[in-house]
Amino acid sequence: MSGVTCSSRGSAPSFHRAIAPSRLCRRGTIHDHGGPRMLETIRRELASAVAAALTAMNVEEAQVFLDVAPRRQLGDLAWAGALPLAKSLRKPPRAIAEDVARRLEEVRAGLAETHPLALLEPGFSIEGAGFLNFRLRRGPTLAHLLLASSSTVTDQGQKREPGFTPGKRGGSPAVARERGSSEGPESPPKKKMIVEHTNINPNKAAHIGHLRNAVLGDTLVRCLRFLGNPVEVQDYIDDTGVQVADVVVGLLYLPEVQLLAAVAPVWPEIEGTPSRARVLDALAVRAGEGTLVKETLGSPDFDDVCWDLYPRVTRWYEQDESALKFRAEVLHAVEGGFPSEMTLNEAIDRLVSPDDGPRTTDHASVSRLAAAVAEANLRCHLVTMGRLGIAYDVLPHESDILHRGFWRRALQLLLGAGAIRKETEGKNAGCWVMSLVDSPEFAGMADADKILVRSNGTVTYTGKDIAYQLWKLGLLRDDGGTLHDFGYRAFDRFAQEGSTAPVRYGFGEGALYRTASDPDERPAGVSFGAAARVYNVIDARQSYPQKVVKEAIRVLGHPEAAENSVHFAYEMVALTPKAVKRLEEAQGLDFGLSEEDLSKPFIEMSGRRGIGVKADALLVTLIGEAERAIAERRGADDNSTPEQRADRARAIAVGALRYQMARQGRNRVLAFDFDEALAFEGDTGPYLQYSAVRAAKIFEKLGAQGLAGSPEVDAEAVAAAAVPDDLWDLVFACARTTEMVEKAVGALEFSLLAGHARDLAQAFHKLYHEHPVLHAEDEGARALRRGVFRVFAATIATILETLLGIPVPAEM
RNA sequence: GCGCCCGUAGCUCAGUUUGGAUAGAGCGUCAGACUCCGGAUCUGAAGGUCGCGCGUUCGAAUCGCGCCGGGCGCACCA
Numbered sequence: 001m002s003g004v005t006c007s008s009r010g011s012a013p014s015f016h017r018a019i020a021p022s023r024l025c026r027r028g029t030i031h032d033h034g035g036p037r038m039l040e041t042i043r044r045e046l047a048s049a050v051a052a053a054l055t056a057m058n059v060e061e062a063q064v065f066l067d068v069a070p071r072r073q074l075g076d077l078a079w080a081g082a083l084p085l086a087k088s089l090r091k092p093p094r095a096i097a098e099d100v101a102r103r104l105e106e107v108r109a110g111l112a113e114t115h116p117l118a119l120l121e122p123g124f125s126i127e128g129a130g131f132l133n134f135r136l137r138r139g140p141t142l143a144h145l146l147l148a149s150s151s152t153v154t155d156q157g158q159k160r161e162p163g164f165t166p167g168k169r170g171g172s173p174a175v176a177r178e179r180g181s182s183e184g185p186e187s188p189p190k191k192k193m194i195v196e197h198t199n200i201n202p203n204k205a206a207h208i209g210h211l212r213n214a215v216l217g218d219t220l221v222r223c224l225r226f227l228g229n230p231v232e233v234q235d236y237i238d239d240t241g242v243q244v245a246d247v248v249v250g251l252l253y254l255p256e257v258q259l260l261a262a263v264a265p266v267w268p269e270i271e272g273t274p275s276r277a278r279v280l281d282a283l284a285v286r287a288g289e290g291t292l293v294k295e296t297l298g299s300p301d302f303d304d305v306c307w308d309l310y311p312r313v314t315r316w317y318e319q320d321e322s323a324l325k326f327r328a329e330v331l332h333a334v335e336g337g338f339p340s341e342m343t344l345n346e347a348i349d350r351l352v353s354p355d356d357g358p359r360t361t362d363h364a365s366v367s368r369l370a371a372a373v374a375e376a377n378l379r380c381h382l383v384t385m386g387r388l389g390i391a392y393d394v395l396p397h398e399s400d401i402l403h404r405g406f407w408r409r410a411l412q413l414l415l416g417a418g419a420i421r422k423e424t425e426g427k428n429a430g431c432w433v434m435s436l437v438d439s440p441e442f443a444g445m446a447d448a449d450k451i452l453v454r455s456n457g458t459v460t461y462t463g464k465d466i467a468y469q470l471w472k473l474g475l476l477r478d479d480g481g482t483l484h485d486f487g488y489r490a491f492d493r494f495a496q497e498g499s500t501a502p503v504r505y506g507f508g509e510g511a512l513y514r515t516a517s518d519p520d521e522r523p524a525g526v527s528f529g530a531a532a533r534v535y536n537v538i539d540a541r542q543s544y545p546q547k548v549v550k551e552a553i554r555v556l557g558h559p560e561a562a563e564n565s566v567h568f569a570y571e572m573v574a575l576t577p578k579a580v581k582r583l584e585e586a587q588g589l590d591f592g593l594s595e596e597d598l599s600k601p602f603i604e605m606s607g608r609r610g611i612g613v614k615a616d617a618l619l620v621t622l623i624g625e626a627e628r629a630i631a632e633r634r635g636a637d638d639n640s641t642p643e644q645r646a647d648r649a650r651a652i653a654v655g656a657l658r659y660q661m662a663r664q665g666r667n668r669v670l671a672f673d674f675d676e677a678l679a680f681e682g683d684t685g686p687y688l689q690y691s692a693v694r695a696a697k698i699f700e701k702l703g704a705q706g707l708a709g710s711p712e713v714d715a716e717a718v719a720a721a722a723v724p725d726d727l728w729d730l731v732f733a734c735a736r737t738t739e740m741v742e743k744a745v746g747a748l749e750f751s752l753l754a755g756h757a758r759d760l761a762q763a764f765h766k767l768y769h770e771h772p773v774l775h776a777e778d779e780g781a782r783a784l785r786r787g788v789f790r791v792f793a794a795t796i797a798t799i800l801e802t803l804l805g806i807p808v809p810a811e812m
Numbered sequence: 813g814c815g816c817c818c819g820u821a822g823c824u825c826a827g828u829u830u831g832g833a834u835a836g837a838g839c840g841u842c843a844g845a846c847u848c849c850g851g852a853u854c855u856g857a858a859g860g861u862c863g864c865g866c867g868u869u870c871g872a873a874u875c876g877c878g879c880c881g882g883g884c885g886c887a888c889c890a
Contacts, residue, residue, distance in 0.1 A: 128833050454888040461890045683838040690852050701849050747829050774849045
């Protein structure tokens, strides 16, 4: 086996002579960990060596943590542990550090060249109050990184129009290879994880708040996959709630003038005889043709119609309370469902009489219409997210949770555990409530009970979420122990013009599925749920109900699963008053905000009032600005086609948007401002993209002059070279990428990763000016710079495309 | 009232999970950059009682306690 491992990586025989004369290739040598995890390996080995030295000094303390030295002149890695030991050992910290250093030196001297610690420079230094600092052998370390990144630049640095790397089971070739070798055949497979994000009510267009959710969720997915975890992505669809019902109320009952005001500007075919019947008919026709969702960026789509219709309905309720009876009726109808064979056409025929007279209230038909509304909005959302490189594996529908009896089963389990009771008196009389008085988490609450079933017998959101969460964790089981599961069916859209080839949403490799309420409906090989860990990306405003869900899992006897049910909370996206005014001007609207509202630092978005920045609208604006920027900057010297320029503008727009969402800490309210969102200079996505484009450009030019070199050639040239501080700084920072990803995932804080990417780009841009490659003084200098920039190019491409989901265009 | 989050340069924000060496970016302001790999870049300057106080510690932006200011929750909404 060891021979196989060696030969599979041994693409550079000359390098192996220089750095690794030993043919020994057992596990645990640096060659098994030379890629993205190289620095982790060295730190781990060094930590255990320090721990061993301490043991030899009769120190019991076992936890050894190696820091990164604050400035490169001081060293690369640092151990600060001598300082706290000074008291108990009654020795000055510097003396302790010296003792440890001496012992480490002895150990190091006896190591084989292939040992990870052989990459440490001999002669550890002690600085300041007693910091023990370590330096890496720069040339050999850089050489290792070059070989690990081999192929990334040559593959990706070529002329290439922007596109998304498949986020699916992803990673660059280098990453995938490294994963395979670093874990080895014996290491147990990592456990399955589920990330649930997006979760937009399917009753109107997505806005920038939803974008924050989806970008955070998708970034988490990408990072988890990068670290080798199998991840399933879910987008929960609340297709039976009040919000969808309100749009249906709008279509069926809202005074016709209002309905037409929302629909007419978008659907020209109703112009001749504008009426409710024409609107519903047009809806059915479009759905039949497959044109209800048009997917053309920049022109209004069905979700835009709903965006306009929905606030009109809520305003109607405010003006006329009796209209609320329609909402209740539609909700009731939706709950009942409809026969699976019922078509939308049939439903609409029954809902509209030919002369547009009194409408029937056929419940199954209303329910069928609601399903169509939800599905059309959902498809719009999937298209919007696809534009940002965000894809899903499965779409659990709330209607299926209900019809499949998830809640019934969850209720039985809760009853069995004695966690729920039916109130017979007091304000909650007639409700099923979960008592939280015994839970420390809820101590001090005035009313520590949570209603799960209303007095009218319907289940609350929290109740449904408990059932859903149990299913995700594989804990929703029937008495026999078998999983209580959904059915599934494909949710691909189909290409127009008769093709039956599905077109995938987003850029994932696998097909997209939705749930079904018949458990026997199950395409071969399809299975979802039952993960060891679940991340739920949900607004911080829902922290309380999320805690209740977690508590329910705990009291059902699954404390470990409860710990693995993670609420990934983030603060809301609001608008600056300036942004609100700009929206009002652009749309010719008046949101009716008070002076007090406008004096606040930010204003909350409101779908009900129609206050918000739509995701697609922002993307269109960004693309327009990017096109203008390209024209301004490149002018006559750009000989690309309009299509190429459009692609670049799109990549820049996506980069700006995703970076803005990732760079801000999740616990801070994001006050959206147009000027900030449209910035392409400084700490922005395009700044990072430009660094990647610039680096790739160097290799393009080098290639044209026959000076391209290769990772192997550069590795050999660099192994014995003296690497100056500034170049080494960049190399070392690149090597820290995996550490940063682990940190970001551990803290669920992607500002760490965004900041890391910006630091890398900044360092590169500076070096770019100071270290010319093409016009280097001599071949030695050129090879060194080429090697450093090659590592940077591979690293930044991986961070942007694989981790942050930011496409790197060929030109800008 | 109770709970959670935020307070760092004129403005927008990193850094707090795991205390460590001289607290960092961007924007804005001012002054600059080679006939040479793309100026969406780079260099320099000015700009800080890390909200306030007390404590723990060899060491605090980071940990604890108490205040002050702001936001969000505490639904038979989702």
